[in-house]
Amino acid sequence: MLLSLQDVHVHYNKIAALQGISIEVEEGDFVTLIGSNGAGKSTTLRTISGLERPSAGEIRFKNQSLTRLPPDRILKLGVAQVPEGRRVFKDLTVLENLHLGAFTRGDQAAIKSDLESVFGHFPRLLERSQQLAQTLSGGEQQMLSIGRALMSDPILLLLDEPSLGLAPIVVEEIAKILLEINKRGVAIVLVEQNAELALDLAKRGYVLETGNVALQGEASSLARNEHVKTAYLGI
Amino acid sequence: MELFFQSVINSFIQGGFFALWAVGLVLVFGVMGVVNFAHGELVMVGAYTVWVLHSQYGIGYIPALCIAVLLVMFIGLLMERFLFRPKQGDPLGGLINSIGVLFILQVAALVVGGTGPAKQVAPPFPGTLIIQEFLRIPNQRLFSIAVAVAALLLLWFFLTKTKLGWSLRAVALDREAAALQGININRTSMIAIGVSGALAGLAGALMAPISNIYPTMGHNVIITAFIVTIVGGIGSLSGAVLAAVLYAFLHTFVTAYFSGTIATMCGLLIMVLVLIVKPTGIMGQKVSE
Amino acid sequence: MRKTPKSVFERKFGRRRFLGTTLAGVGAALTAGMPRISLADTKTVKIGMNIPMTGDYAPWGLPGLYGSEIVANNLNAAGGVKIGGDTYMIEMAAYDHGYDTEKSVQGFKKLVLEDDVKMVMMLGGSTVASIVPWAMRKKMLTTTLLPSDITPDTPYLVATCESHPLYNVTGVEWLAEKNPDLKTAVIITTNDIEYGKQSAATYKAAFEVAGIEVLDTNFHGFDVVDFAPIVSSLLAKKPDVFCMATDVYTTPIVEQLFHQGYKGKIVSCTLDGYQDVIAKTSKEFVEGLVFQFPDFDDPKLVGGKINFPDPGGFDASFNKDHAGEWSAVAWEYPSILLNWVEAAQAAGSIEPTAVLEAMKANDSPAHTFGPGKWWGAELWGLDNAVIGDWPVVAINDGRARIQEFRSVYTWCQTNVAELSKQMKDLDLRIA
Structure with a gap:
């Protein structure tokens, strides 16, 4: 087991955002979390990364507890996140953004080869490596955000709504790259509103409703589920 | 015409100081989200340190200056660890804590220096560089401006050319996203306030031989730093430096040709105008979502 | 006279005032508990100083207290001053108003009502203006270093030493x-x-x-x-x-x-x-x-018509204990104290109105640098400043x-x- 959440509760002030969520991710897995707005998908990712503290429950990564660790320690263990809204450092260049992704690493040779592999995934970032991130288009910023996360050489990659606000053609491109990354052995947890796309890409899925896991299973079987079809796939 | 040339010289010297005061304030605000009201007092402590060590105990000016830099940096670090960190995410709490520090440092200065007239430090670099009979620069000011410019260049190099510098800017731009890159926010805050304190200590040490030294001298510093910071764009270092030089020119020329009171009024007026018309300042950008 | 920079912030927050008061309060509490040594047959007269001892104006208050204490101690050591058949020890009672008008009122009332001082020495300006109504009602002998504080309505306010800025x-x-x-x-x-x-x-x-x-x-x-x-x-x-x-x-x-x-x-x-x-x-x-301001070890201050005992010795003892804190007020408040002693002796009383009457009755009052004259009516409406x-x-x-x-x-x-x-x-x- 790579990552497991056991009965995780999270409260914002007094309001419960997660009410006992249990999720499991295997090594090299591709898991998606789907659900409507406010179901707790983003909160789940934020909690794994240490941006939120669970009020109860346990998060374990490679048999180590993450529950009380700060974000920088969690990243060091191999959990990287592509946050919602991309959140690239707009006043820094593309190259500086990518280097910050590798902030905790010291091995220059390995960083260099990872940089090359990111540029391999996203040739446009190489063309624009000296530009300020704020000059990039939305899709390019998303690529930069993913590339930045990859620069930490993660074991597990968390992605929060990577398709949001992007043109279909760009979404497709990003989807292709996610599969490539997964194929290289990086486990992925993908939060998506576009459930159709998410279930298409992922191996397994969880359906979150009001802070609880409502359904879970193989992505393909979830896609055939009547409830999922009516509620999330619009069929 | 003589007044014009002399005023240009005066402006550059003043601009160097204004910039030195403001960048430290901007750095701490950007990285930590705290308005450090005690920033002017940190400058004051730098000046007092030089007065005590150099004028009272006869230690050389340069060693005294270095000790001032380190001491004020250390005070900054203490402030971060014990006052600002517990108030993370609470800008008002941080502000109030910094006002507390302001009081404490002023009283400390009174205890160290006593009352009496403002303290003075004899210039370690006496004499005047006379370019023309009407164009004169005191050697002490020449030294100060050279050191100030060097310090600002060093800061610029650190922030734009080193990974640690990028991490500071990343935290200033987006704390959470920075934390997700493995950047330790507490450590970054320590670096920011350490650099800010060092610059404040340096500014104080450079001011010591050319201005009155008294417990409340920090007020003029903080007011000018606020004007420069707001006009330059809160959180923008290059904006602060540019605004510092522009404001110094405005202030110096208005003072020379009209009056100092009008000059300060102009500064405040421009600050208010910027707040109304372009709240992000001349170089500032919209805060990212 | 001189004055240090004054900031808006200081007026707003007034923290040193707070701190100063706290310290003064703690000090008072400590000394109040201690047994007092009283000497037989000698009385004590208290002279008040309602002055800034903290804040930007402290340089125009605190050195004056130091100086006054030196002069008072010298007078006491010489056996005190004889006034109307009694021998008095002089005790200075100081209050720090930090150049705040409201605290000035508070301090003035405290000195008069609680300490029973017979004269209150002040710096001047807004902190004097704020106490004038109450002080004049109480007929309290008050002194200022700024003759421009004098108006036709301030009969009990005198400026016997510093003639800022006339000199x-x-x-x-x-x-x-x-x-x-x-x-x-x-x-x-x-x-x-x-x-x-x-x-x-x-x-x-x-x-x-x-x-x-x-x-x-x-x-x-x-x-x-x-x-x-x-x-x-x-x-x-x-x-x-x-x-x-x-x-x-x-x-x-x-x-x-x-x-x-x-x-x-x-x-x-x-x-x-x-x-x-x-x-x-x-x-x-x-x-x-x-x-306009001499060092007090100046040879020209020795002898002649100078009305200040042993300026050189005063200068030395001030600088021994308070090196670096000298300002013009260091000798001005003590000089006023000496004016009071002269007038009280002439009046044979320590009561404020009697002392003031004796002061004003003197046609040629002793001013620090020689005999002076009462003046000021033409400029401020009342002859309550001594200039010479x-x-x-x-x-x-x-x-x-x-x-x-x-x-x-x-x-x-x-x-x-x-x-x-x-x-x-x-x-x-x-x-």
Whole structure:
């Protein structure tokens, strides 16, 4: 087991955002979390990364507890996140953004080869490596955000709504790259509103409703589920 | 015409100081989200340190200056660890804590220096560089401006050319996203306030031989730093430096040709105008979502 | 008189006032608990000082308390003072108002009601104005260092020592006599009413009377960080005399004059800490700089008509305990204390109204630098200031030395019309 959440509760002030969520991710897995707005998908990712503290429950990564660790320690263990809204450092260049992704690493040779592999995934970032991130288009910023996360050489990659606000053609491109990354052995947890796309890409899925896991299973079987079809796939 | 040339010289010297005061304030605000009201007092402590060590105990000016830099940096670090960190995410709490520090440092200065007239430090670099009979620069000011410019260049190099510098800017731009890159926010805050304190200590040490030294001298510093910071764009270092030089020119020329009171009024007026018309300042950008 | 920078923030927060009071309170609590040693047959009379001991104005309060304690201790050590058949020990009771008008009222009432002081010595300005209604109702003998605080409604407020800024006239008069070729002057001063404008108006009158044209007067605030621009603009007028009417910033101003190559004469109201000025410029540059406040070890203060016991000894004992804290008020408050002793002895009473009556009855009251005269009606509406001779001081070979004594009284009598005109021009209150 790579990552497991056991009965995780999270409260914002007094309001419960997660009410006992249990999720499991295997090594090299591709898991998606789907659900409507406010179901707790983003909160789940934020909690794994240490941006939120669970009020109860346990998060374990490679048999180590993450529950009380700060974000920088969690990243060091191999959990990287592509946050919602991309959140690239707009006043820094593309190259500086990518280097910050590798902030905790010291091995220059390995960083260099990872940089090359990111540029391999996203040739446009190489063309624009000296530009300020704020000059990039939305899709390019998303690529930069993913590339930045990859620069930490993660074991597990968390992605929060990577398709949001992007043109279909760009979404497709990003989807292709996610599969490539997964194929290289990086486990992925993908939060998506576009459930159709998410279930298409992922191996397994969880359906979150009001802070609880409502359904879970193989992505393909979830896609055939009547409830999922009516509620999330619009069929 | 003589007044014009002399005023240009005066402006550059003043601009160097204004910039030195403001960048430290901007750095701490950007990285930590705290308005450090005690920033002017940190400058004051730098000046007092030089007065005590150099004028009272006869230690050389340069060693005294270095000790001032380190001491004020250390005070900054203490402030971060014990006052600002517990108030993370609470800008008002941080502000109030910094006002507390302001009081404490002023009283400390009174205890160290006593009352009496403002303290003075004899210039370690006496004499005047006379370019023309009407164009004169005191050697002490020449030294100060050279050191100030060097310090600002060093800061610029650190922030734009080193990974640690990028991490500071990343935290200033987006704390959470920075934390997700493995950047330790507490450590970054320590670096920011350490650099800010060092610059404040340096500014104080450079001011010591050319201005009155008294417990409340920090007020003029903080007011000018606020004007420069707001006009330059809160959180923008290059904006602060540019605004510092522009404001110094405005202030110096208005003072020379009209009056100092009008000059300060102009500064405040421009600050208010910027707040109304372009709240992000001349170089500032919209805060990212 | 001089004054330090005053900030808006300080007025708002007033934290040193808080701290000062706390410390004073703790001190009072501690001493109150201690047994008092009382000497048989001697009484104690308390003299109050309602002054700034913390804050920016502290340099014009605290050194005065130190000085007064030296003089009081000397009098007590000599067996006290005999007043009306009783022997009194003098005790100073001080309150720190931090130059806050409300705390000044509080302190004044505390000194009068709780400490039962027989006179209250104050600095002047807004902190005196705020206590005037209550003090006058109580008929409390009160002193100020600023004669301009006197109005027709302040019969119990006197200024027996410092004649700020009237003494400025003697320096200008002396300089003009020695240098008949001086034609023009510029003045730099702080832009406050209590100190800066009073002093500037007096200098303007003095220059006018001396036939020197004032080309420019620069009123600056207390927020000046760098005097280079102001000095540049004043020097562009090519004056023969550069006049500093207030001296908070004399050091940085003279420093700028030095660096900007000024060659003319310099006149200043005061020059506390002139050794610093010399250190920042050169002995040669400040040679002949004229101001109004002597060192108290000056040989010209020995003997003659000087009404201050052993100025040299006073200077030495002040500098032994409070080195570096000397300012003009160090001897001015004690000087007023001595005026009180003289008047109380004449009255045979320590009661405020009786002492005041004796003071005013004296046609030639003892002023620090010789016999004085009651004056002020023509300017402020009441003859409650004592003016007399005042020294003209100049830097000679790196030391402040009295050049000669000149009569402020004679100048004022002759030129009060010009003085009134200049005061009026700067919107200052005159009778």
